[in-house]
Amino acid sequence: MSIEVSGLNKKFGDFVALDNVDVTIPTGQLTALLGPSGGGKSTLLRIIAGLEKGDSGTVNIEGVDATNLPAQKRNVGFVFQHYAVFKHMTVAKNVAFGLEIRKRPKDEIEHRVNELLKLVHLSQFSHRLPSQLSGGQRQRMALARALAVEPKVLLLDEPFGALDAKVRKELRDWLRRLHDDVHVTTVFVTHDQEEALEVADEIVVVNEGRVEQVGTPDQLYDEPANDFVMSFLGEVT
Ligand code: ADP
C-alpha cells in the first residue's frame, strides 16, 4: 500500500506549480518532501491532504482513489508550522477535539487523550493552556492532536520551521521516535537538507514543480540523479 500521485498538474494563473508529478510514497515510512523554497512541496502536500485540488491527475491513498474526496474523508492528520491551536482550550481539550467532534464515547476519549499525552511527554501539562507551553511543547501537542483520530497518514508542512535550532533538532528526534512507535505513514515537508537526511527513510526531492529524485538518504548521496540533486545536497552546512 502507498500514496500514489499520478500525472498531477497544478497551475496558479500561468505559473506552473506542479508539472506532471508522478510519485509513490510507501506505507509505514517516514518520507520527506525536500527542496528549495517555491519548488511546489507545500502545494503537493496540500493536494495529497485534499486542501487543494490539482488541475489534472490523481491521488490514491492506501488503495482508495482520493482525487475527489474532501479532506475530512481522507483519513489524514496535519501539522503545520503555525498550527491553529485553540488558545482558550487546555492541552487535553485540544488533543481531544477531533474525537469530540466525532462524538466518541467520553471514557474512550479520556483514555486515548491520556495515552497520547504520555506518548509526547505532556501528561503533567494536560490542564495548561497552549500559551503556557514552550514552542516545542506546543508542536508536540499538535502532533498528539493530529494522531488522536488515528489517521492512516500524517502530513506535516515545515512543522518545526518557526522554532530555534536546538528545539528543532529535539523535535526531529521526537518525530522519528513517534513514527517508530506508531508506524503511521508520515510525509513531512522541509527545505532543510540536514533535517531530511537525518530523519527520513526516504526523500522525494522536489524542485520547480517536478520530482527530481526519490530515494533513501544513502541513494541520494551515492547516486544523485542529476546536477540539481548533487548541488542541493551539497549545500548541507
Ligand atoms: P514550497 O512549499 O516548495 O516552498 P509552494 O508549493 O508553496 O512551494 O509554492 C510553489 C509555487 O507556487 C511558488 O512559486 C508559490 O508562490 C506558488 N503558489 C503557491 N500557492 C499559490 C497560490 N495560492 N496562489 C498563487 N501562487 C501560489
Ligand code: MG
Ligand atoms: Mg512550503
